[in-house]
Amino acid sequence: xxxxxxxxxxxxxxxxxxxxxxxxxxxxxxxxxxxxxxxxxxxxxxxxxxxxxxxxxxxxxxxxxxxxxxxxxxxxxxxxxxxxxxxxxxxxxxxxxxxxxxxxxxxxxxxxxxxxxxxxxxxxxxxxxxxxxxxxxxxxxxxxxxxxxxxxxxxxxxxxxxxxxxxxxxxxxxxxxxxxxxxxxxxxxxxxxxxxxxxxxxxxxxxxxxxxxxxx
Numbered sequence: 199x200x201x202x203x204x205x206x207x208x209x210x211x212x213x214x215x216x217x218x219x220x221x222x223x224x225x226x227x228x229x230x231x232x233x234x235x236x237x238x239x240x241x242x243x244x245x246x247x248x249x250x251x252x253x254x255x256x257x258x259x260x261x262x263x264x265x266x267x268x269x270x271x272x273x274x275x276x277x278x279x280x281x282x283x284x285x286x287x288x289x290x291x292x293x294x295x296x297x298x299x300x301x302x303x304x305x306x307x308x309x310x311x312x313x314x315x316x317x318x319x320x321x322x323x324x325x326x327x328x329x330x331x332x333x334x335x336x337x338x339x340x341x342x343x344x345x346x347x348x349x350x351x352x353x354x355x356x357x358x359x360x361x362x363x364x365x366x367x368x369x370x371x372x373x374x375x376x377x378x379x380x381x382x383x384x385x386x387x388x389x390x391x392x393x394x395x396x397x398x399x400x401x402x403x404x405x406x407x408x409x410x411x412x413x414x
Contacts, residue, residue: 228293236284253376298377359409371402
């Protein structure tokens with residue numbers, strides 16, 4: 199998204215990282231980059247955006263049933279919030295946790311404005327609790343079929359199945375897969391217990407595994 203990258207420039211147009219600084223920052227963690235950006239290093243923002251733009255865009259896209267225009271708007275708003283909050287950022291938590299907190303708040307605002315509801319009014323805890331997928335299975339690896347096919351042709355079937363998953367379960371799944379957040383981080387972000395997060399993830403994985411089995 200070129201407009202986002204360009205928006206980082208006005209933070210300090212006269213102070214850019216030298217090549218050595220940029221190389222060092224590229225190897226640094228997200229929190230260090232965000233703090234560098236808060237100090238006026240526009241290049242640090244560009245590196246952060248490059249790292250996370252794909253996952254944050256997919257987070258929105260898969261929540262809005264593939265409506266690209268809506269996902270574009272939400273994604274743009276998210277990164278503009280990152281730009282606006284740069285001076286208030288504190289590295290008290292992982293950058294990704296902070297980033298997806300902003301993303302989730304923007305998504306909740308979208309649902310409320312669109313239909314007058316939020317995540318909690320559409321949850322299906324009874325269905326989630328009834329799912330019997332092992333918690334250990336919620337840690338996919340790169341060669342695990344569910345993860346490996348998400349971006350392949352067969353993955354379109356899984357994405358379609360994800361649209362049928364209730365929003366809270368879908369959100370937990372996307373925070374886990376796209377955001378890379380742990381159960382504890384998702385629980386804190388959503389103000390839920392870890393057991394509730396596990397229950398939501400079980401439901402989502404059960405639904406998606408069923409779709410994967412249909413492809414075999």
